[in-house]
Structure formats: structure tokens, C-alpha cells
Amino acid sequence: MIEYENLARLNEPFFAHLETEASTAIRSGWYILGSRVAGFEQEFADYLGAENCIGVASGLDALILSLRAFDFEYGSEVIVPANTYIATILAILHLNLTPILVEPDPGTYNIDPNQIAKCITPKTRAIMVVHLYGKACNMTGIMQIAGKHQLKVIEDCAQAHGAEHSGKKVGTFGDCNAFSFYPTKNLGALGDAGAIVTNNSALAEKIRKLRNYGSAVKYHNEMVGYNSRLDELQAAFLSVKLPHLDKIVSHKQELALLYEKHLDIRFKKPIPANALDNVFHIYPIRHPARDRLRAYLLERGIKTEVHYPISPLEQPALAQLRQAGKLKQRPEDFPITQEIHQTILSLPISPIHTQANIIQVIDVLNSFL
Numbered sequence: 001m002i003e004y005e006n007l008a009r010l011n012e013p014f015f016a017h018l019e020t021e022a023s024t025a026i027r028s029g030w031y032i033l034g035s036r037v038a039g040f041e042q043e044f045a046d047y048l049g050a051e052n053c054i055g056v057a058s059g060l061d062a063l064i065l066s067l068r069a070f071d072f073e074y075g076s077e078v079i080v081p082a083n084t085y086i087a088t089i090l091a092i093l094h095l096n097l098t099p100i101l102v103e104p105d106p107g108t109y110n111i112d113p114n115q116i117a118k119c120i121t122p123k124t125r126a127i128m129v130v131h132l133y134g135k136a137c138n139m140t141g142i143m144q145i146a147g148k149h150q151l152k153v154i155e156d157c158a159q160a161h162g163a164e165h166s167g168k169k170v171g172t173f174g175d176c177n178a179f180s181f182y183p184t185k186n187l188g189a190l191g192d193a194g195a196i197v198t199n200n201s202a203l204a205e206k207i208r209k210l211r212n213y214g215s216a217v218k219y220h221n222e223m224v225g226y227n228s229r230l231d232e233l234q235a236a237f238l239s240v241k242l243p244h245l246d247k248i249v250s251h252k253q254e255l256a257l258l259y260e261k262h263l264d265i266r267f268k269k270p271i272p273a274n275a276l277d278n279v280f281h282i283y284p285i286r287h288p289a290r291d292r293l294r295a296y297l298l299e300r301g302i303k304t305e306v307h308y309p310i311s312p313l314e315q316p317a318l319a320q321l322r323q324a325g326k327l328k329q330r331p332e333d334f335p336i337t338q339e340i341h342q343t344i345l346s347l348p349i350s351p352i353h354t355q356a357n358i359i360q361v362i363d364v365l366n367s368f369l
């Protein structure tokens, strides 16, 4: 049996160190916004080459607080890829802003910079880009368009810790950028956790208040804030795992290279990685008989996943908004997105997998008729 992922096995090399850190944190008696959160924030900012990092409760909260920090007026439009994980779109909706969905480039699965310009209206205020599956977006092109139209850029880096565009880490291009440390991500906590990264110190200060009831000084609430704090235990765990992130990424890149070299061209593979522009959170392939292929693999002991079986526009949550007249865009307007959701399949690519495991997956795939 080749599993798709196994979090216990994934974290096993860190068990002893995680247990020591947990014990120290427990015995310290300080559980919220203490030295471990501040320490991890500094370490992660340094790793990325960014000025500020603010730990929050989840990736979704990181997206919400990033957008909230700009105080866009009601009815503002935010451009977002149609094939993202729904969290990116939910953040826009939670702030009563209007998501304007855009088709991805079917080669990279990332937002197509050529499509962005067509969607800009006088109400557009921001572009949310998603480095989907671990592949860095063309940030040069995106920042150019944003600059020309004076739009803010928010990067959703939930799947792309460590990925680079032109030698610079993702999460350092946009105005305010969101990370998730959900346990399955390339840098995963042992529970929910997220962070916001920005080089704008005024914005960082505002977000530090927003995550803590709008308060910098205890019992002084300057704005309508949230309670969304990274906790000391998760921060301690993340500090244990961060020094191993580059190793995790290079292992995944080696596995991806095996697929790239040996997997039959009948399967539509991601375009080959160029240096660190893809950290392979996921290794997606496309095949017209995806469901039959998935069953074939499972019969032969190989587990796969689908990211994602239903596109955000087809979700009941968004259909309700459409019925209420709050969302104009319909699934049938997005043929590329539809095709991706119908044909995509995620193959095993985890630190728990060996090269021999991946060769076995490739052999079974290549024998599919």
C-alpha cells in the first residue's frame, strides 16, 4: 500500500524534539502571544527575507486579516483565480467585498496575467494571487499590472512555503501575504496555524492589533478586531520544523523529477520546475478518465487525492450568493477551470515517500490503458 499522506509518519523524525518543546511551553505557563510566537515570527520573516511576520490562527484568517487591513470600501472588487481552494474566495466574501473570478493558465494552474487586465473596473482594488500546488505565480507580470492600475496585491502562499520567483521567495512580492501551516502543508503545524507576511510596517502594526481584539495595549480597543492568534505551542512546533523545510522541499523536487522523467506523456504533467519556482505541495496530473484512473490505482494499492473535485463556483455556498444576485459569475463561464476540476488527480509526493515508492506509482500509471 502506498499512502497519499500520513501525518504521524511525516512528523516522526521530529517527535522527540516536538515533545521537549511542548513540555517546555507547557511548564512555562505562558500560552498566548509569548516568546515562542515572537521567535517563530522572526525566524519565518528571516527565512523569507521579509520585514514582518504576524502569526495568526489559520490560513483563512491570514487571508481575511490581510484584506481587512486595507479597509476597502463596501462593494470593492477583488480579482481571484477561479480554480483556487475556496478559502481565498471566502476571505473576500467575509469582508463583504465582491470576488471577480478569473480563469487560470492551464499550463501552470495559476492566475493568467493576460486575463487580469480584462477584469479591471473602476471598483477593482486588489488582486489575490494563489501559488497553487506549490508553483510560484509570475509575480513580475502581476506586480506590473497591479502597479499600472494602483491595485494592492495579496499572495495566498498556503501551498508554496519556500517557493521562489526570480530568486525571491513568494510572500515577499505582494503588499500583504498569507500563509497556512495546516498540518499537511509543506511547513505544517500540529493543529491550525497561519501567518501574514508584509514589508509594510504600518500594515504589520495594524494587523498585530486586528488579530488581538484591535488592541496593542491591554483593554484598549482601537478597532473592531478579531481573536486570531497563533498559540505558543504551535509556534514552538513550527520553530522545530522550519529548519527542515528546505530539505522537505528538495526531497519533493526529487520525487517530482522522477514523475517528470518517467511518467508517460498520456498524462498531462505540471511544466518542469525551474530552480525553486515549484515546491510541489501537490503533484497534479490530468487525464480525461480521471475517476477510472483513480480506481485503477487504488485497486493496485496506490492512494491519490483530487484537488479539488468541485470548483468554488459550483459549491452550494457560492450558488446561494448567485441566487441572491450577489455574484454574477457562473461555472459555465469558466471552461478551463471546469476542465481542471474534472480531470485533475494528485499523486503521492510526501516526505514519507521514497524514490522506490514513486517508481512503483509510475509503473502502475504507465500500465493504465
Ligand SMILES: *Cc1c(COP(=O)(O)O)cnc(C)c1O
Pocket (backbone or CB within 6 Å): 058, 059, 060, 061, 084, 085, 087, 088, 130, 156, 158, 159, 180, 181, 182, 192, 193, 194
Ligand atoms: C490550506 C489553504 C488555505 C487555508 O488554510 P487554513 O489554514 O486551512 O485555513 C487557503 N488557501 C489555500 C490555497 C490553501 O491551500
